[in-house]
C-alpha cells in the first residue's frame with residue numbers, strides 16, 4: 001500500500017483488491033452501512049493518544065494532554081481518550097454535555113470559549129468542571145458572581161493572546177493581535193486580568209493558556225509564544241506574587257493531509273514544548289509549571305476516512321473530469337472553508353494504478369462544493385467507492401443538513417469488528433424538530 005502515511009495505520013489492500021482497515025473490508029462496510037460513511041480505526045486513534053502521553057512521560061511527570069474535543073466530539077471518542085488518560089477541552093455547553101454523558105471526570109475538563117453563555121456556565125458549574133478558561137474581563141466578573149452565589153471556589157486559567165499568529169510554515173508576531181479571543185498584552189490587559197483573577201475570592205487562578213493557531217508544521221511559533229507567556233508570568237510574579245502552576249500552550253500540531261505535507265512529529269512537538277517551558281522558566285528564575293497541550297486534529301484526523309459512492313462522471317474535454325459523490329460540503333466543509341487539500345482513492349480497485357486526474361465534486365447545489373481538485377485516482381466508474389483519507393478531524397463536527405442531506409453514519413473498526421458510534425440520520429430526523437404549519 002502506497003498511502004500509509006495519510007491512512008490509518010492498519011489500512012491495507014486485501015486479496016480482493018479492496019481497501020481494508022484493520023481487518024474490515026471497506027466495500028463490505030459500505031454495503032452494510034451505506035454511504036457517505038465515516039470509518040475510524042480505533043488503534044490509530046488510541047495510538048495518537050499514546051504517542052502524546054509517552055512523549056511527555058519520557059520527559060516529565062507534571063503534564064496533561066487535553067483532547068480538544070471540537071475536532072470530533074462524540075460519546076465514543078470522549079470515552080476512548082478518557083481511557084487513554086487524556087483530559088478534555090470543551091468549548092460549548094453541547095460539547096460539555098457530550099463529555100459529561102460519556103462519563104468523563106469533570107475535574108479533567110477545561111471549558112473554553114469567548115462567549116460562554118450564562119446558561120452554559122450554570123450548567124457546567126452545577127455539574128462540575130475542572131477549569132474554566134476565562135476569556136474576558138466581563139467573564140471574570142460574571143463567573144466570580146456566579147460562583148459566589150453557588151458557594152465554593154472555581155479553578156480557572158486565563159486565555160492570553162500572545163500576539164503570535166502561526167500558519168503551516170510560518171508565524172507572524174502581530175504585536176497587537178486583532179483577535180476575538182483572550183486577553184491581549186497591549187495596554188497591560190493580560191497583567192490586569194491576572195491581578196483581578198488573583199483577587200477574585202471565589203476564583204483560583206491556576207495558570208495561563210494560549211492557542212496560536214492550527215495545522216502548524218514548525219515549532220518556532222510555539223517557542224515564541226512560550227517566551228512571551230513566560231515574560232508575562234515573570235511580570236505578574238514581580239507585581240502581584242503570581243505563581244503560575246499551569247501553562248497550557250494550546251493545540252495546533254499539523255497533520256498530513258497529502259503525501260507532500262511534512263509536519264513535525266508528536267515527539268518533536270512535545271520535546272519543543274517541554275524544553276521550551278523549562279528553558280524559559282530557567283531564564284526568569286521561576287519554578288517550572290505543569291505543561292499542558294491541547295491537540296485536536298493530531299489525535300483524530302488520521303484515524304478517520306470517508307467513503308462515498310461515485311454517482312456521475314462528467315468529462316469536459318480539455319478542461320477537467322468531474323466525479324460526483326453522494327456527499328460533499330455537508331459532511332466535509334474544509335475544502336470550501338479553507339481551501340483544504342485532500343487525496344482520494346477508489347477503494348474497490350485499490351491496486352489499480354492511480355493514473356487519472358479528476359475533480360471530486362459533492363452533490364450540493366453550489367458550484368464551490370468540490371472536495372478534491374486534481375485528485376489522482378484509478379480510472380473511475382459509476383458505482384465506485386471513493387475514499388478520502390485524513391477526514392477524522394473537523395469534518396463530522398462541521399457537518400450540516402444542507403440540501404436536506406442526513407448526516408452520515410460513523411463506525412469504529414478494530415481487529416475485523418465494527419461498531420456503529422453514530423447512526424445515520426433519517427429523513428424524519430431532518431424534520432423532527434419542525435412543527436407542521438396549519439392555517
Ligand SMILES: *Cc1c(COP(=O)(O)O)cnc(C)c1O
Nearest residue numbers: 068211214251252294295296297
Ligand atoms: C481548536 C483548538 C484546539 C485544537 O487545535 P488543533 O489544531 O485541532 O490541535 C486547542 N485549543 C483551543 C483553545 C482550540 O480552540
